[in-house]
Amino acid sequence: MNLTRQTLARVLLLLLTAVLILPMPALADSPSGDSRLADILEDDQARAALIAELRRSAAEADAVQPEETEPAVSLPGRVAQLTQSLAEGTVEEVEAALQSGREAWQQLMTADLMDLTLQVGLLAGLIAATLVTLWLLSWLARFAYRGLNGYAFSRTGTVGIIRRGVAIISSLIIDVATVLLAWLTGYAIALFVLGTSGEMTAQETLFLNAFLIVELLRAAIRLVFSKRWPGLRPVPLTDEEAAYWTAWTTRMAAFLGYGLLFVVPVVNQTVTPELGRAVALIIIFMAFLKGVALVMQNRKRVKDRLITLAERMETGFAQISLNLVAKTWHVIALVYLAAILGTAVLFPEQALPFMLAATFQTLIAVAAGIGLSAFLTRVILRRIQLPEDTRTKFPQLEERLNAYIPMSLKITRFTILAIVAGVILDAWTPFSLAGWVASDSGTLIIGKIVAVALIIAFAMLLWLVIASWIEFKLNPAAGDGEPNPRTRTLLTIFRNAIAIALIVMTVMVVLAEIGINIGPLIAGAGVLGLAIGFGAQKLVQDVITGVFIQLENAVNVGDVVTAGGMTGTVERLTIRSMGLRDLSGTYHLMPFSSVDAVSNYMRDFGYHVGEYGVAYREDTDQVIARLRDAFAELRSMPEVAPNVLGDLEVHGVTALADSSVNVRVRIKTAPGMQWAVGREYNRLVKRHFDAAGIEIPFPHMTLYFGEDKAGQAPPARILLEEDGTDHEDATAPPRISRFRSRSNPKFKGDFDEGEE
Incomplete structure (x- = not known):
C-alpha cells in the first residue's frame, strides 16, 4: 500500500475542498453574485466555458502545486504537519468513539436480550470447541516433537546439521497441520452443529478466519523459539530465554490478531464503524505501551546476547553487523512500534494490512539473507583441496584459488545485502523493487x-x-x-x-x-x-635496451658476467636494470643504458688458461710432461672430472721472459666451472713440479760490491750485532746475527747495510 501517494491525495483533496468551499460565503452574500452565477448556469456556452476553465485550473494545480508547495516545506514544517495530523486524527477518533459509544448503549438498551444471549452463546461455543480441539491436537503432537528432537541430536557434523534442518521443517509441518485440522473442525461445527445446518454467521466466519491467521503466525513463532525442544530451535537461545520470548510474542500476536481481525470487525458490523476504529486504536495503543515496556526491559539482555553471538562469528562482516544491531536494536524496535501507532491513527483502514505485509516481507527478507549468507559462508570458507599430482605440478595453484575466497565472499555478501535492502525498501516505502527491475x-x-x-x-x-x-x-x-x-x-x-x-x-x-x-x-x-x-629518455633507453638484451639471450639470472666495468654474478634481472654481486659481496645495480657490452662467462663452456713460468735451466719437454701428469691426476678426481670437457691443450712455450720460460696450457670446462677447475689444476701443478725438482722462479736479489782496476774485490763490511740475549760470561765474544739490509730510499735498487 503506497502510503505516500495516499497522503498526497488527502492533502490535494483538502486543498481542493478549501478552494471550492471558502469562496462560497462571499458569493452567497452578494446578490449580484447569485444573479451572475444563475446567468452562467442558464447559458450553455458560458456553462461549457466555465467547466473547461475549472478543468484547466485543476490540471494546472495537479501539475504545478506539488512542485511549488512540496519543496517549500522544510523538515521541521513536515514534522509539525505530521504531529498536527496525528493530534487532529486522535481528537476526531475520540469524538467519534464517544458518539458511537452512546449510540451503542442506546441500541443495547432496545435490543432483544434473549436473542443477543443466544448469539453470544453460540459464538462462545464455537470459540471453545475450536480452541479445545487445537489444544488436544497440540498435546498429541508432543510425541512427534519428542521424536524429532531426538532425531536432531542423533548425529553431529554435516549430517547432524542436515538432520536438524529436516527435523525443524517437519515440526513446522506438524504444527501447521494441527492448526488446519482445528480450523476445519471449527468450520464443521459452525456449519453442521451450531445454528442452522449448512449456514454460518458473519461473526463465526470472522472468528475462523482470525483463528487461522493468528494460529499460523503463532506456529511460526513457535518454530523460531521452540521453548521445549532445543533440537528444533534454529536460534541459539537457552530454554529459559526461549520460554520467555515464546510467551510474550505469542500473547502479543493473539492479542493483536484476535482483537483486530475478530473483535474490531464484529464491532463494525454489530454497532458502528466509528466504535470499531476506536476499539482498534485502543488495542493498538495498549500493544504499543506493552511493546515499549518489553523493549526497554530487555534492552541490555538482548544487547549482551547479540554481542556474545558476534564474538563467536567467524567472519568480520558478521561480527560488525551483529555489534551494530546490538547497539541499535531497541531504537529500531521503538521506531517500528511508533510507525504502527502512527499509521493506525492516520490510516485506520489500511494500517493493519500494510504493517502486517511490510513486517512479514521484512522478516522473510532478513531471515533469507542471514540464512543464505551463513550457508555460503560455510561453503565458501572451506579450503579448496587439489589432488596431490596437481599440487606437485602447480604448487601455488591451491593457495591462489583459496586467496580468491575472501573477495568472493565479500562480493556475495554485498549482493545479498543490496537485495535485502531493496526488499525492505519495497515493503516500507513507495519504492517498488519488481517495478524497478522491470x-x-x-x-x-x-x-x-x-x-x-x-x-x-x-x-x-x-x-x-x-x-x-x-x-x-x-x-x-x-x-x-x-x-x-x-x-x-x-x-x-x-x-x-x-x-x-x-x-x-x-x-x-x-x-x-x-x-x-x-x-x-x-x-x-x-x-x-x-x-x-621525452622527460625520461634514460628510462626509455633502459627499457628498450633491456628488451633486446633479453631477446638476444645475452644475460640470465645466475650468470657470471662483466658489464659496465663490473664483474659478478647476476642476481636480479628486470626489464630496466640488472643486479650484480661481485666477489667481495658488493651488490651493484646497473641500468641497461649504462651497459655498452656484456661479457658472459657462462655460455656453453669455459676455458682455464694457465701460463706457468719455469727457470731457464729447466727442460721444457720435462715441464710439459709434468703438466700432462697433473692433468691426468685431475681427470681421475671424481668431484672434478665431470666438469672437464676435453683433453689438455698444450700451446707450448709462449714467452722467454726476463726471469722465466713461460709454457701455456688450456683446459675446456663446463660453463662457470673454469675457475674451480683452474684452482685445482694449479694445486696439482705445484705438487708435480716440486716432486720433479722443477724450479718455479721468483724474484732473486744479488749483492755486488764491485772490484778495483786490478780485479780485486774490496772487502765487504759486515756488521756484527748481539741477539739481545743476556750471557753469564761477559768476556765471551758477541754472537753474529744474520745480515740485514735495508733499501736506500735515495737510490732505487740500492741497499744499505743493516742498522742497529
Whole structure:
C-alpha cells in the first residue's frame, strides 16, 4: 500500500475542498453574485466555458502545486504537519468513539436480550470447541516433537546439521497441520452443529478466519523459539530465554490478531464503524505501551546476547553487523512500534494490512539473507583441496584459488545485502523493487553490474590460467626438469608484463561498460606517455635496451658476467636494470643504458688458461710432461672430472721472459666451472713440479760490491750485532746475527747495510 501517494491525495483533496468551499460565503452574500452565477448556469456556452476553465485550473494545480508547495516545506514544517495530523486524527477518533459509544448503549438498551444471549452463546461455543480441539491436537503432537528432537541430536557434523534442518521443517509441518485440522473442525461445527445446518454467521466466519491467521503466525513463532525442544530451535537461545520470548510474542500476536481481525470487525458490523476504529486504536495503543515496556526491559539482555553471538562469528562482516544491531536494536524496535501507532491513527483502514505485509516481507527478507549468507559462508570458507599430482605440478595453484575466497565472499555478501535492502525498501516505502527491475533504468543498471562482474571474473580466470601455466613451466617437478636461466628470466618478465596489460585492459573495458568515455582517457594517456618519454629518455633507453638484451639471450639470472666495468654474478634481472654481486659481496645495480657490452662467462663452456713460468735451466719437454701428469691426476678426481670437457691443450712455450720460460696450457670446462677447475689444476701443478725438482722462479736479489782496476774485490763490511740475549760470561765474544739490509730510499735498487 503506497502510503505516500495516499497522503498526497488527502492533502490535494483538502486543498481542493478549501478552494471550492471558502469562496462560497462571499458569493452567497452578494446578490449580484447569485444573479451572475444563475446567468452562467442558464447559458450553455458560458456553462461549457466555465467547466473547461475549472478543468484547466485543476490540471494546472495537479501539475504545478506539488512542485511549488512540496519543496517549500522544510523538515521541521513536515514534522509539525505530521504531529498536527496525528493530534487532529486522535481528537476526531475520540469524538467519534464517544458518539458511537452512546449510540451503542442506546441500541443495547432496545435490543432483544434473549436473542443477543443466544448469539453470544453460540459464538462462545464455537470459540471453545475450536480452541479445545487445537489444544488436544497440540498435546498429541508432543510425541512427534519428542521424536524429532531426538532425531536432531542423533548425529553431529554435516549430517547432524542436515538432520536438524529436516527435523525443524517437519515440526513446522506438524504444527501447521494441527492448526488446519482445528480450523476445519471449527468450520464443521459452525456449519453442521451450531445454528442452522449448512449456514454460518458473519461473526463465526470472522472468528475462523482470525483463528487461522493468528494460529499460523503463532506456529511460526513457535518454530523460531521452540521453548521445549532445543533440537528444533534454529536460534541459539537457552530454554529459559526461549520460554520467555515464546510467551510474550505469542500473547502479543493473539492479542493483536484476535482483537483486530475478530473483535474490531464484529464491532463494525454489530454497532458502528466509528466504535470499531476506536476499539482498534485502543488495542493498538495498549500493544504499543506493552511493546515499549518489553523493549526497554530487555534492552541490555538482548544487547549482551547479540554481542556474545558476534564474538563467536567467524567472519568480520558478521561480527560488525551483529555489534551494530546490538547497539541499535531497541531504537529500531521503538521506531517500528511508533510507525504502527502512527499509521493506525492516520490510516485506520489500511494500517493493519500494510504493517502486517511490510513486517512479514521484512522478516522473510532478513531471515533469507542471514540464512543464505551463513550457508555460503560455510561453503565458501572451506579450503579448496587439489589432488596431490596437481599440487606437485602447480604448487601455488591451491593457495591462489583459496586467496580468491575472501573477495568472493565479500562480493556475495554485498549482493545479498543490496537485495535485502531493496526488499525492505519495497515493503516500507513507495519504492517498488519488481517495478524497478522491470523498468528501463533497472534493467540497464542490473545488466551493467552483471557485465562488469563477468568481465572481472573472466580477467581473473585468464590470469589464473596464465599464472598457472608459467608456474608449471618454472616447476622442476613438472616433468621437463629444471628450466634454464633464460627461460626462467623470460617467463618472469612475461608474467609481470601480462599482469600489467591485463589490469589496464580490464579497467578500460569496465570503464567503457559503465558508460565512461575512455577515448579522452586513451588520448590523455598517449599525450602523458609522450611527455614522460621525452622527460625520461634514460628510462626509455633502459627499457628498450633491456628488451633486446633479453631477446638476444645475452644475460640470465645466475650468470657470471662483466658489464659496465663490473664483474659478478647476476642476481636480479628486470626489464630496466640488472643486479650484480661481485666477489667481495658488493651488490651493484646497473641500468641497461649504462651497459655498452656484456661479457658472459657462462655460455656453453669455459676455458682455464694457465701460463706457468719455469727457470731457464729447466727442460721444457720435462715441464710439459709434468703438466700432462697433473692433468691426468685431475681427470681421475671424481668431484672434478665431470666438469672437464676435453683433453689438455698444450700451446707450448709462449714467452722467454726476463726471469722465466713461460709454457701455456688450456683446459675446456663446463660453463662457470673454469675457475674451480683452474684452482685445482694449479694445486696439482705445484705438487708435480716440486716432486720433479722443477724450479718455479721468483724474484732473486744479488749483492755486488764491485772490484778495483786490478780485479780485486774490496772487502765487504759486515756488521756484527748481539741477539739481545743476556750471557753469564761477559768476556765471551758477541754472537753474529744474520745480515740485514735495508733499501736506500735515495737510490732505487740500492741497499744499505743493516742498522742497529
